[in-house]
Amino acid sequence: MASSEAGGVVIVGSGLIGRSWAMLFASGGFQVKLYDIEQQQITSALDSIRKEMKSLEQCGALKGSLSAEQQLSLISGCANIAEAVEGAVHIQECVPENLELKKKIFTQLDGLVDDRVVLSSSTSCLLPSKLFVGLAHVKQCIVAHPVNPPYYVPLVELVPHPETSPATMDRTHALLRKIGQSPVRVLREIDGFVLNRLQYAIISEAWRLVEEGIVSPSDLDLVMSDGLGMRYAFIGPLETMHLNAEGMISYCDRYSEGMKRVLKTFGPIPEFSRATVEKVNQDLCLKVPDDPGHLAARRQWRDDCLMRLAKLKSQVQPQ
Ligand code: NAI
Secondary structure, eight states: OOOOOEEEEEEEOOSSSHHHHHHHHHHHHOOEEEOOOOOHHHHHHHHHHHHHHHHHHHHHHOOOOSOOHHHHEEEEESSOHHHHTTEEEEEEEEEOSSSHHHHHHHHHHHHOOOTTSEEEEEEOOOOHHHHHHHHHTGEEEEEEEOOOOOOOOOOOEEOTTTTTHHHHHHHHHHHHHHHTTTEEOOOOOHHHHHHHHHHHHHHHHHHHHHHSSSSSHHHHHHIIIIIIIITTTTHHHHHHHTTTTTHHHHHHHHHHHHHHHHHOOOOOOOOOOOOHHHHHHHHHHHHHHHHHHHHHHHHHHHHHHHHHHHHHHHHSSSO
């Protein structure tokens, strides 16, 4: 039996994201309880986690210092939420993206917990001020938004409610660092948080360039995967500026006029019109036909690439 860290973690919702969180917390030595409203989901989560951990161990990609069996011994299912949260230090909610459902879960948790546990949501886009409104334990509430697949993409956006205490932010940040994730502090809530705002800015210009016939959809994707994306896996856009001249001040001296000139030519928010959607889809389907089999195979390939990239990053960037 593996020795577990003091206090346990509870995962509420044992779907795609709940399973990943369970594996990550177990890799850090935490006792994990998986809760779900559907008993079948808990059973299938435990089964798929076992298979995945064994296969990760075989290919040398299992996280943490414990063996797969040791990590698996830390994860158990629990069909009763009151029992599950007893003694927990962190509760990670992973139920479907539905404000009313999530509010109901947090109201239920609010009535069960003391003032020592952190109540955290995996929501991709619901604002903390809407999600945690009226809770007695609002100071202990935070959004911890992971990126799919969280086992290979370590970023987690931490987004506070206006009343979230700094201690909750600090504790969650430290906990996520401990399990090998890469948390960032979003200092004030904003629609889309940070990752999706950046992503939508890119999608927006990509769409305009394709719609205006400047570049084909497949070449547009290549600009990112074989161009910008190569750098961005290691350094962000701001550090890129810093390195592409003699520091940030020199970059802005040299290039800010050019950047502003180009930025002024950016068009309005795309309509994502049917005609362009069909054109882009046709192009993409030549590469990846949109039937479930081809999509699943391509996702598997993507995850394998991400796993290798994660390994490379851990070698070049000592934690
Ligand atoms: P999912 O649909 O795979 O899993 C949701 C689970 O919640 C299911 O097992 C379901 O039975 C359970 N559930 C439903 N009602 C419940 C209740 N009342 N009590 C307990 N469990 C309940 O959803 P997924 O993809 O795991 O998403 C979960 C959250 O993570 C969402 O808020 C989503 O926006 C967020 N997220 C998802 C990402 C993704 O790529 N799928 C990426 C980042 C965040």
